[in-house]
Each structure stands twice: as structure tokens, then as C-alpha cells.
Amino acid sequence: MRNEAHIQQVKDATLARFQNLWRENFKANLPAIQRHSPVAKLARKFKKTPAILVGAGPSLDKNIHYLKEAHGKALILASDAAYKPLAHHGIFPSMTVCLDPQEEITKFFTGVTHRDVTLIAPTIIHPHVIDIWQGSVVFYHQHAPDIPVLMEIVNQLPQLGALTPGGSVLSVGYHLAYEMGCDPILFLGQDLSYPKTKTYSRLGANEGETLTGTLNRQQENIVYEEDMNGARLPTLKSMSVSKQWFNWAFTTWKRDLPLTVVNCSEGGILTDNVLMMSFREAIYNYCDKKINVAWQLKKILKSK
Secondary structure, three states, X not given: OHHHHHHHHHHHHHHHHHHHHHXXXXXXXXXXXXXXXXXXXXXXXXXXXXEEEEOOOOOHHHHHHHHXXXXXXXXXXXXXXXXXXXXXXXXXXXXXXOOOOOHHHHHHOOOOOOOOOEEEEEXXXXXXXXXXXXXXXEEEEEOOOOOHHHHHHHHHOHHHOEEOOOOOHHHHHHHHHHHHOOOOEEXXXXXXXXXXOEOOOOOOOOOOOEHHHHHHHOHHHEEEEEOOOOOEEEEEHHHHHHHHHHHXXXXXXXXXXXXXXXXXXXXXXXXXXXXXXXXXXXXXXXXXXXXXXXXXHHHHHHOX
16 A cells, blocks of 8 residues: 555656646657657667666666676666766766656766767657757657656657656666567666665766755655665655566566566665676676677668
8 A cells, every 4th residue: 555655646746747848848859859760660679689777876886897898798778867977987878768857867968978879868858958969869758658648748659659667767778678679687776775875876967965965855755665685775755666666567578588687786675576696797697799789779770
């Protein structure tokens, strides 16, 4: 019952906050949507390709330097908030995914280059993000059958393709990797919680945010979840809902391609229905062949 209440609270808050902005952003983005590629183009195009989904959780700092070992051997898909920490380490992901419709997320992309990176953007993204983006863009609709405004938008351009949001940016990233046929799918920096004193990875746009400040500001939205070591960690209701969403996706979605899902974050609350493995071990086990994701992606997006 508590979980259902959290889900409804998150939905109600999201709808009240964003429905007008969604409409405005979609209208402003229509010319860009017509110029750029739809997410439907990527379906099943990276079968059996390892994918690393990189979030900006505090645990990212533990393993970020190992990502260079996987570069050129996996499709690296970063959340918007993880982009700057990766760039500061000289690591540029194949793709970066956004979900938030607010102009505020431009902070994740200012002061760094993204010329050779593909942005996976919702049709309701703030148009200023598209204005500053230097690389290619792929648009997707948010699939949310219980939110009429978003379904109105989907129905205007149904051929574009849709991804399902589950409370966090990497839920969209997971759905994309799943639809592209990636295997295995590895999570990194996906804490969905606040361990110790930090709330985000160092070098990110939110690096200055302290745990005490977050707990005080978000007091009404804080709940506790058990992590992989049995400790109870504070988290937001929205991130708790995201954990539930991942468990639902892991156990409900079926495809005819093999799928292994591994959490390599070495921290946080994403513990159910996934393999747990250190990132170095996962690189050794799964990222052992050279692949040219950039060339494949360019070829796919150029096709008619």
C-alpha cells in the first residue's frame, strides 16, 4: 500500500508541475523533431552489443576511471547528469539520454564538448537543450498511457517511437538498450539513494549538493530503502518508485534476444532481479571485443 501511494504521489506531482511545459516544449521542438532521427530507427540495431548505462550516483566515483578500459568495447549510454563527470575524465559516451523538460538541465552540457555524442531526447525536452547540443539528436516520445497530455503528444507523431519513463533518466536508458537488443546491460553509478554524505558524483553539475541539505529540503519526500549490504539508506520517493519500476521491467518484459542485466554500481538499492558484480569483473567478462559504435550509429542515423 505504501508503494502504491508513493507512485500516485509522484505521478500527481509530475503532472501538476509539468503538463503545460510539456505542451509548450513539444510545440517549440516540432521543427527540430522533423529534422532529426526518430528513436524507432534504433530498434534491434545493436543486438548482442554490451551496453553500459552510467548514472551520476555517488558510487560512480569509485569506478569512473575504469570506463576507459571499456571504451570501444561497449555502447556507453550516460544520463544527462553523468555527462560532465565522464567528459572531465576524457570519456565521451556513445549516447546521452535526457528526460527532464526544464531549461535547468542545460547546465549538464555547458562548458564541455558533445560534438560526437548522440543525444537521446524526449519530444518535450526544453528547446534550449537542442539549441546548444553540438552532436546528433534522436527524439523519442514518453510512453505514459495514464497521462493524457503525453498520450496526446504521442498521437500527433506516432511513427516516432516511444520509451517508457520509470522515475529516473536511466529507466529510459534501460528501455532504449533493451529495444536496441543490447546484451548484457550493465548499470554503473545507479545508486537510487544517498549513501554517507554525498548525493551525486564529484565533478557533476550537482556536485555541491550535500546530503544534509537534500534531506532538509526534501524532508516530505524522503523514504528509506535497504541497500545491497542490508543498510537502510535515505532516498526520494521518486527514486524508490524508480526501483519498483526497474523490478517490474526486469521481471515483465520479454524479448526473443538473450538478456543479462548486471548492476556494477557497487552501491545503492538496485538489488533485485539483477546480477551483482564489480565493474572491473564485468568489463573482463563481457567487454572483450572491439566494436565501432560511433560508425554504426552514424550509419543507422543516415539511413532513410
